Amino acid sequence: MALIVQKYGGTSVANTARIKNVAERVAKWKKEGHQMVVVLSAMSGETNRLIALAKEIQAHPNPRELDMMVSTGEQVTVALLAMALQELGLKAKSYTGTQVKFLTDNAYTKARILSIDDKVMRADLDDDMVVIVAGFQGVDAEGNITTLGRGGSDTTGVALAAALKADECQIYTDVDGVYTTDPRIVPEARRLNTITFEEMLEMASLGSKVLQIRSVEFAGKYKVKLRVLSSLEELGKEGPGTLITFEEENTMEQPIISGIAFNRDEAKLTVLGVPDRPGIAYQILGAIADANIDVDMIIQNVGSDGTTDFSFTVNRGDYNKAQAILEGVKATIGARSISADNKICKVSAVGVGMRSHPGVASKMFRTLAEEGINIKMISTSEIKVSVVVDEKYLELAVRALHKAFDLDQGVA
Amino acid sequence: MALIVQKYGGTSVANTARIKNVAERVAKWKKEGHQMVVVLSAMSGETNRLIALAKEIQAHPNPRELDMMVSTGEQVTVALLAMALQELGLKAKSYTGTQVKFLTDNAYTKARILSIDDKVMRADLDDDMVVIVAGFQGVDAEGNITTLGRGGSDTTGVALAAALKADECQIYTDVDGVYTTDPRIVPEARRLNTITFEEMLEMASLGSKVLQIRSVEFAGKYKVKLRVLSSLEELGKEGPGTLITFEEENTMEQPIISGIAFNRDEAKLTVLGVPDRPGIAYQILGAIADANIDVDMIIQNVGSDGTTDFSFTVNRGDYNKAQAILEGVKATIGARSISADNKICKVSAVGVGMRSHPGVASKMFRTLAEEGINIKMISTSEIKVSVVVDEKYLELAVRALHKAFDLDQGVA
Numbered sequence: 017m018a019l020i021v022q023k024y025g026g027t028s029v030a031n032t033a034r035i036k037n038v039a040e041r042v043a044k045w046k047k048e049g050h051q052m053v054v055v056l057s058a059m060s061g062e063t064n065r066l067i068a069l070a071k072e073i074q075a076h077p078n079p080r081e082l083d084m085m086v087s088t089g090e091q092v093t094v095a096l097l098a099m100a101l102q103e104l105g106l107k108a109k110s111y112t113g114t115q116v117k118f119l120t121d122n123a124y125t126k127a128r129i130l131s132i133d134d135k136v137m138r139a140d141l142d143d144d145m146v147v148i149v150a151g152f153q154g155v156d157a158e159g160n161i162t163t164l165g166r167g168g169s170d171t172t173g174v175a176l177a178a179a180l181k182a183d184e185c186q187i188y189t190d191v192d193g194v195y196t197t198d199p200r201i202v203p204e205a206r207r208l209n210t211i212t213f214e215e216m217l218e219m220a221s222l223g224s225k226v227l228q229i230r231s232v233e234f235a236g237k238y239k240v241k242l243r244v245l246s247s248l249e250e251l252g253k254e255g256p257g258t259l260i261t262f263e264e265e266n267t268m269e270q271p272i273i274s275g276i277a278f279n280r281d282e283a284k285l286t287v288l289g290v291p292d293r294p295g296i297a298y299q300i301l302g303a304i305a306d307a308n309i310d311v312d313m314i315i316q317n318v319g320s321d322g323t324t325d326f327s328f329t330v331n332r333g334d335y336n337k338a339q340a341i342l343e344g345v346k347a348t349i350g351a352r353s354i355s356a357d358n359k360i361c362k363v364s365a366v367g368v369g370m371r372s373h374p375g376v377a378s379k380m381f382r383t384l385a386e387e388g389i390n391i392k393m394i395s396t397s398e399i400k401v402s403v404v405v406d407e408k409y410l411e412l413a414v415r416a417l418h419k420a421f422d423l424d425q426g427v428a
Numbered sequence: 429m430a431l432i433v434q435k436y437g438g439t440s441v442a443n444t445a446r447i448k449n450v451a452e453r454v455a456k457w458k459k460e461g462h463q464m465v466v467v468l469s470a471m472s473g474e475t476n477r478l479i480a481l482a483k484e485i486q487a488h489p490n491p492r493e494l495d496m497m498v499s500t501g502e503q504v505t506v507a508l509l510a511m512a513l514q515e516l517g518l519k520a521k522s523y524t525g526t527q528v529k530f531l532t533d534n535a536y537t538k539a540r541i542l543s544i545d546d547k548v549m550r551a552d553l554d555d556d557m558v559v560i561v562a563g564f565q566g567v568d569a570e571g572n573i574t575t576l577g578r579g580g581s582d583t584t585g586v587a588l589a590a591a592l593k594a595d596e597c598q599i600y601t602d603v604d605g606v607y608t609t610d611p612r613i614v615p616e617a618r619r620l621n622t623i624t625f626e627e628m629l630e631m632a633s634l635g636s637k638v639l640q641i642r643s644v645e646f647a648g649k650y651k652v653k654l655r656v657l658s659s660l661e662e663l664g665k666e667g668p669g670t671l672i673t674f675e676e677e678n679t680m681e682q683p684i685i686s687g688i689a690f691n692r693d694e695a696k697l698t699v700l701g702v703p704d705r706p707g708i709a710y711q712i713l714g715a716i717a718d719a720n721i722d723v724d725m726i727i728q729n730v731g732s733d734g735t736t737d738f739s740f741t742v743n744r745g746d747y748n749k750a751q752a753i754l755e756g757v758k759a760t761i762g763a764r765s766i767s768a769d770n771k772i773c774k775v776s777a778v779g780v781g782m783r784s785h786p787g788v789a790s791k792m793f794r795t796l797a798e799e800g801i802n803i804k805m806i807s808t809s810e811i812k813v814s815v816v817v818d819e820k821y822l823e824l825a826v827r828a829l830h831k832a833f834d835l836d837q838g839v840a
Contacts, residue, residue, distance in 0.1 A: 032484040072444040073511045084507040088500035095496040099486045
């Protein structure tokens with residue numbers, strides 16, 4: 017008998033028919049003898065509907081009142097699931113974040129978790145009850161309702177698993193696990209049985225939007241065993257999904273590269289001929305940050321003529337805004353010109369194994385060269401190598417790298 | 429400066445445009461220097477939508493889970509009103525029943541109020557804040573969400589007014605007050621400036637559905653000054669509505685009859701030739717009560733032959749069910765036959781003044797006789813006389829009585 021926390025997203029509870037399906041899946045696990053805690057999102061579309069209502073009244077809705085409103089979506093689905101489980105003959109009870117004392121700070125719309133009181137849940141579990149908790153929401157010390165921000169239900173699941181010391185936290189989604197890359201681009205892509213937390217973080221932040229990145233960080237911090245599974249698979253025919261593991265456990269059998277991630281949602285900006293003096297990076301990126309634009313990759317190279325070229329990438333939606341800001345900055349800092357490109361993409365090889373295999377980067381560059389793909393930017397971390405290339409080469413680059421690192425064969 | 433509690437119903441908050449109108453009305457009172465507490469219902473239709481969802485899963489939804497769900501409707505409207513008031517430059521904050529510790533027992537879907545903690549609200553009011561509270565909902569001692577049953581938002585308003593010792597509780601609805609009778613039937617009907625609690629109770633229970641009857645009882649018990657007003661009147665041109673008063677204050681100037689109420693939603697059943705022995709009434713009505721059928725008027729007359737006729741009225745929706753039950757009871761108790769009639773209506777003259785004017789009943793009967801209207805049942809209380817007549821005479825009877833008691837003229 018294990019204590020399992022399961023989390024189901026908005027599409028899994030989009031209507032009462034799907035909620036009944038979730039109930040059957042939960043019931044199957046419960047009948048196998050496990051203690052079950054279930055976390056739900058709101059019905060898909062509901063949170064957006066509520067936000068739209070708020071915006072009919074306030075262009076920038078008051079964060080406290082917005083949290084008060086949007087937290088109702090999960091309150092509805094958890095009650096419906098409790099009813100559906102009762103119809104299957106199980107004992108079940110739903111809870112709001114307030115009711116399980118899911119304590120957060122009062123940073124409305126993006127609250128941080130402070131503590132969770134497991135007393136009520138423990139008592140229910142001991143009483144053979146399925147405990148259902150509204151995802152995404154918490155309560156501050158004064159009793160105000162807070163939310164954890166978009167995708168926060170994943171984090172709720174992991175946090176509950178940590179608080180209850182659950183044996184496993186299962187995140188049900190519409191894919192059956194984490195893949196070596198996107199199967200729509202590389203049909204040979206394979207589901208990974210395991211992936212390390214660090215790799216998952218890199219994969220998630222690079223656009224493989226399987227799990228909310230914050231929940232992965234949280235799981236890593238509290239050593240929660242996290243598994244990604246599909247809620248669309250037929251009962252009794254489910255695959256094992258992908259288990260997200262702690263590196264230490266797995267280094268021995270880890271392949272060098274676990275997957276090829278990519279992101280076509282970026283744009284590249286370069287300030288050319290910048291005088292090479294202290295404070296220049298801040299003058300450029302400070303202006304960008306002041307406009308609330310997130311920067312991803314940053315590269316600076318000092319040239320031979322005492323000037324430097326400064327490049328960075330931003331989300332493609334911020335491309336025009338960033339470009340306009342740079343034109344203003346150019347005069348101030350005495351740069352030569354601005355070059356900008358929004359037809360780029362980022363491709364990354366991710367794997368903890370590269371720490372002990374220094375040849376990964378050169379193998380990656382050689383592979384791309386053999387395909388005639390020019391590299392525009394390079395950035396590396398401990399466990400990933402990222403390159404920026406022309407967007408038109410995305411599929412070619414991903415396929416070539418997937419093959420070069422033998423990801424289409426062998427045990428993942 | 430007064431402390432005012434205002435309650436707005438579902439049609440007043442049906443969409444964001446109407447919520448903005450409510451905000452303007454509240455703002456007007458606030459700017460006049462009053463301390464304001466506002467209670468809201470859910471958007472009209474929302475509670476029914478949620479109940480329908482629940483019924484897609486459970487034919488008889490679990491009461492705890494149902495309350496969990498339906499309480500979300502008010503949580504949305506209060507947050508939206510807080511935003512709308514903030515847009516008008518006022519400080520405003522919304523609260524759930526849980527947050528203001530609106531403590532009830534745990535009789536889900538029909539909870540009784542135990543206590544209200546006014547601390548948070550008082551602090552906000554002292555801070556010049558408009559306090560907005562979700563109607564209809566409470567919380568039990570274990571933190572479970574409860575609801576007060578249909579129309580419970582009126583009761584929330586009155587209960588908050590009692591707890592805060594408010595100067596007045598204003599119930600905003602779609603009529604501008606309580607009338608001497610339905611103006612659609614008698615164009616000469618006049619709005620009453622005042623009506624006593626007892627009269628209001630009789631009027632409400634007789635089908636003048638202006639206020640939820642429980643809220644009137646509550647107001648009477650805690651001596652809350654209650655006023656019915658229209659939320660549809662143009663700002664700055666509002667009438668005074670109808671103030672519901674305590675009898676003692678007004679007896680002197682009270683007219684004998686305050687209004688003519690009626691109800692066409694009843695049906696009459698008679699068990700004829702019942703042996704006149706102890707326990708018969710229980711044998712008949714016990715079976716009816718067991719089927720969860722509410723009984724309104726009850727009349728029993730002993731005849732000369734040692735048998736009696738036993739008549740009562742039920743809601744017309746229960747007519748067929750009640751008839752079937754009586755057919756079963758007939759044999760058991762040895763009654764002669766069952767007579768049933770669902771083409772009836774009840775017409776009542778209501779007024780505290782009749783206590784000191786014993787001629788009201790006879791004047792009523794004479795008036796009906798002059799119009800050729802046959803009386804099928806009579807029932808009286810301290811402050812009302814009700815008769816059951818053929819449904820086709822409803823309008824004629826109401827008009828004749830309204831005129832006979834001079835309700836179309838003079839100060840109400």
